Amino acid sequence: MQDLKQYIEDNKQRFLDELFELIRIPSISSKPEHKDDMYKCAEMWKKLIIAGGADKAEIMETEGNPVVYAEKILDPSFPTVLVYAHYDVQPAEPLELWQSPPFEPEVRDGKIFARGADDDKGQGFMHTKAFEYLVKTNQLKCNVKFLIEGEEEVGSPSLPKFCEENKELLKSDVIVVSDTGMIAPDVPTITTGLRGLCYWEVELTGPNRDLHSGLFGGAVANPINVLAKMITEMVDENGHITVPGFYDDVIEVSNEERAMMAKAPYSEEEYKKALDVEELAGEKGYTTNERTGIRPSFDICGIWGGYTGEGAKTVLPSKAYAKISSRLVPDQDHEKIAELFIKHFESIAPKSVKVNIRHLHGGQAYGCPIDLPAYKAAEKACEEVYGKRPVPVRSGGSIPIISDFERILGVKAVLMGFGLEADAIHSPNENYPLEQFYNGINTIPYFYKYFAEMGK
């Protein structure tokens, strides 16, 4: 593949132009008003994959946003790779913190700045270009399928059913995904674990209307005060989550694997400095990487209630709300955890408030063994480009659909991502370094090469 680097060099500008077209479509899956953009974005993907050399590509309806399915079937004896990516993005708010408009990509300091620049338009797009290169240069020795969905950022609610109904169509030997990150630009990384997720919205109602905090304050339970107390009670002084049964199915990771994990480059000082915090906090007895990689978490993602405008309004509010999420690890079942949480949260509510809990979504955790042939192929591909073996890491993030794929399609996924921590995915000023972008396009073709060599 000595012509690969040259191919990338010759097409650099075109690659960027195409990616930017994709990014300009504000395909925000959590906002219903962007429904049209979801179709526009799916169409653009279809066009891109066809242009890359697919035999066919189509937009297929689901119960939610459509998926793009495409394929190039060369030979039944070849192994089949299913490329999974998502074309939807997170909301861009708070808009005022962006240095350039979120949906008008701009290259500054060698990085593409835009919502979706990394997650997952930039990373997903690399696969279409690797595929294009392999097809055009006649070096593709795998059958390839693409499955690009539009609901990953809202928990992929429609994709499991779509998979159930299209098992034959989606049949493959491995799923390849670039939606994760690398430890550092010179440390190739393959993600071998993903946390699961449970997400709830809780509503507490105290009095039936906002009250004057003077006339009633001290005698009537304030739902914000109560919510704060209930949230606080969910985690004990050691950082353990107090929901009964919460840890029952957590697989305790062996000391051996924890020792391996400890070898990943990590500087607590740099980590703290990057976040501008004086002190880290988490579960007692675990390191930072363990806290995000092999242990569950409990975070309030949002909270609101009462008067939040300028100045002082003396109100004892009727309502208080919180969005609460827990990251889960193998083998916690998100549905079981959701039930345990709801039961416990209701049980600790005082009678002075009414509690209403909505279970918004959830997903299972995932683990990939490092002796999987596809993992080995990814490892060799990374070595080819980076000159060293990639580090297997367990990510704290969640891609619930990955464990669904395994459950429904019976296929493992290899998570070969090129994002960096500084990419600020889900945040203002999301970005993706051009170096990562081009290195990704450079690495992926080798994966196909080595995976094909391993045979079906």
Added chain:
Amino acid sequence: MQDLKQYIEDNKQRFLDELFELIRIPSISSKPEHKDDMYKCAEMWKKLIIAGGADKAEIMETEGNPVVYAEKILDPSFPTVLVYAHYDVQPAEPLELWQSPPFEPEVRDGKIFARGADDDKGQGFMHTKAFEYLVKTNQLKCNVKFLIEGEEEVGSPSLPKFCEENKELLKSDVIVVSDTGMIAPDVPTITTGLRGLCYWEVELTGPNRDLHSGLFGGAVANPINVLAKMITEMVDENGHITVPGFYDDVIEVSNEERAMMAKAPYSEEEYKKALDVEELAGEKGYTTNERTGIRPSFDICGIWGGYTGEGAKTVLPSKAYAKISSRLVPDQDHEKIAELFIKHFESIAPKSVKVNIRHLHGGQAYGCPIDLPAYKAAEKACEEVYGKRPVPVRSGGSIPIISDFERILGVKAVLMGFGLEADAIHSPNENYPLEQFYNGINTIPYFYKYFAEMGK
């Protein structure tokens, strides 16, 4: 004063017409765009008091909205009564909940519906008519001064300085205020206590940007979780506020006075039913009326942070905010309490967050002894009209300027209000029953009579 009832009867319609003119001016002090209305409203008050028989009335500038000052000085040997009221009103929002336009007064079911119908245009207006009656019938045996301000609903920021600069002008033997309420239409009530207030806004900063709750959750302190914990720690399991020194200056009310307070009509079942709560909550060892009347409170008036839109966003936010208020009782000093709170709140913050606290405003609590001659005069005036002795109650609300009057002018105030809880002051559909309105005009002249009889 056998002609008083007849006088009211003969002038009922004119009284309403005049009051309605006052109400139609949307004198909302918190909205700068109503600046002109403040002057218009002050002019109208001036006109009303002059028509009532004042020797002089003038609009005097302050650093904020102007005040109306008026006087009728009959004889230096007469006691002097200073009538305080305010011509500004609360905003009318949310407008869609009003059954008739807030600034177009309408009588329905024997009640005047409008913003300011009770608070404090309706109640303040009663004094101009009582004054008018006494002057016209030659029964006034007091000197009378009026001080009508335009910033009560925003905490009277300019009035203390105005008082400092006009001590001689405002010299009086008692201040009379109708800006409070009665327990029930047939239970005359004099408010003998007002709570003070401290109001802060706190900002917690965790990481320097919103983080992905998967990649960082469990390892980095979430400022919302931390804020919830800090708020929770401010009150112990008995409902005591944990700020060291917080209760040092609280005057413990005698068992005798608590027994008197317990005689006020109160039904816990009806109270809970009206608020639709199954259980009340507050400081251990105190009744509901005591919790709002003689004990301080700690309420979160607003809280916000992270993602608060539709659906699920998995964010570990950078910031969390709360608006926090404490109602105070005699002799807590609001400035001392503000310092104690800030010091304590900062001291309990973990190193994982930065804390920024803004002290928004505060005011002193107030107490009026029931053996004060002016209290006795008010008591007898109520007996005259209602046929029974009024109940002395301590209100949970705050009128910070009342304690400022005492501090600056050295004069106690008698709070003889005629509002009812159902009047919905500060809320949509504020109203004032005609019965209360006319009974107020009927009661006030007797106050002057008995206060004059007590001599200077």
